Amino acid sequence: MTYSMTxxxxxxxxSAAVDAAVEAGRDLGLTVTDARVLHDLFSVVVHLAPAPVVARVPTVLPPCTDLDSLADRQRAELDVTRWLADRGTPVIEPSPLVPPEPVRxxxxxxxxxxxxxxxxxxxxDYAANSESVADLHAAMRGYPGRLSxxxxxxxxxxxxGLVLLEGHPDLIGPADLDRARREWRVxxxxxxxxxxxxxxFPGIELQPVHGDSPPANVFSGVDGDLYADFELVTLGPVEWDLAALGPDLESAYDRGARRNGMRTLNEDVLGFVNAVGMLxxxxxxxxxxxxxSxxxxxxxxxDQWREMPFAGGVAH
Structure with missing residues (x-):
């Protein structure tokens, strides 16, 4: 088995991510004397106190993601969130105290x-969050930038990842890995x-979407909820943002969609995005x-994936 980090x-x-964020913040003119880690999973999120600035430092990345491709993704996130903030959408926005560019x-x-x-x-309140995602989609429809x-x-x-998992029978068995490969071919x-x-999926329009389960990425601020973490912002069907959330939260989204004069979720597309999300x-x-962890x-x-239809029911 491959070496695992202790x-x-x-x-x-x-510690290295915090040090890099503090040094970069100071080079940008911020006063940083009391840096504090707010979150540490795929990224280290650091409040560069006393400056009213938070640095987000991705630390766990797929092997195929280099710093250049990561920076391209970060530029898209910064541009989309700044555009939304300028139009009054409640988002955590880029800091106005530094240039809106990724820093290496x-x-x-x-x-x-x-x-x-x-x-x-x-x-x-995930039901309320899911309903409000329709408001976010309505706001994002007019974004003029290019998204992949x-x-x-x-x-x-x-x-x-499917190739790497061949060397990890402790993480996924051969039968499951074989099914995953066959689903991915579809x-x-x-x-x-x-x-x-x-x-x-004829007739399913595409638009800018959040990309990373926005009902789970609504930040509860003391002055109200804010959409956050647009790291995977993309062009896609609105169903992508509701993947794997289940019928109750899908129904909540549909309420918001009808309120915004938008279409409700399509069952076939949901099957597709749920299957891709599971892979x-x-x-x-x-x-x-x-x-x-x-x-x-x-x-x-x-365990949930094993009970799902093969490839989400997509014809193959």
């Missing part, structure tokens, strides 16, 4: 955001080609050596 290794990586320091590429005080007493089709699916990462053409998707979860197992999140997803 708790000491993880602590060193977090050491082996990290990071972005800087306005610090917002969290309401730690508020429990997430379904880049949030990270097809190269899925392909390479789904990959629809992920990689806009034309193939549109042929398979993304399965191939994320390949990142467990970088972040061992992922196992507890991903094993239940594998």
């Amino acid at each position: 708790p000491r290794d993880l602590a060193r990586r977090t 320091r050491d082996r990290f590429s990071m972005t800087f955001w306005r610090f917002v005080e969290e309401d730690r007493d508020k429990e997430p 089709f379904l880049s949030a699916a990270e097809p190269r990462s899925i392909t390479e 789904l990959e053409p629809l992920v990689r080609s806009r034309a193939a998707f549109e042929e398979a 993304r979860a399965i191939t994320t197992l390949a990142l467990v050596p970088q972040l061992p 992922l196992v507890e999140y991903l094993v239940p997803a594998v």
Whole structure:
């Protein structure tokens, strides 16, 4: 089995990310004397106190993601969120105190955001969040920038993850891995080609979407909820943002869609995005050596996937 990072290794990586963020912030003219880690999973999120600025430093990345491709993705996120904020959409926006560009320091590429005080007493209301995603989609429809089709699916990462998992029978068994490969042969053409998707799902329009389960990425600020974490912003069907959330939250989204004069979710497209989302979860197992705690999140997803229709019911 491939070497897995130890708790000491993880602590060193977090410390290196914090140091890089502090140094980069100071080089940009920020006063930083009391940096504090707010979150540490796929990214280290650091409040560069006393400056009202948060640095987000991705630390757990697929092997195929280099700093150049990461920076391209970060530029799209910064541009979309700044555009939305300028039009009054409630988002966590890029910090106005530094240029809205990713900054490379050491082996990290990071972005800087306005610090917002969290309401730690508020429990997430995922039904309300899901309904409000329709408001976000309505706001994003007019975004004029260029976004790649379904880049949030990270097809190269899925392909390479399936190869890497061959060496991890402790994480996924041969039968499950064989099914995942066969499903990906069905789904990959629809992920990689806009034309193939549109042929398979005629009449399903594409638009800018959040890309990473926005009902789970609504930040409870003391002055109200804000959409956050547009790291995977992409061009796709609105169903992508509701993948794997289940009928109750899908119905909540549909209420918001009708209120906005938008179409409700399409069952066939939901089957497709749910299947792709599950393959993304399965191939994320390949990142467990970088972040061992992922196992507890991903094993239940594998169990759920085994009960789902093959490739989400997409014809093959």
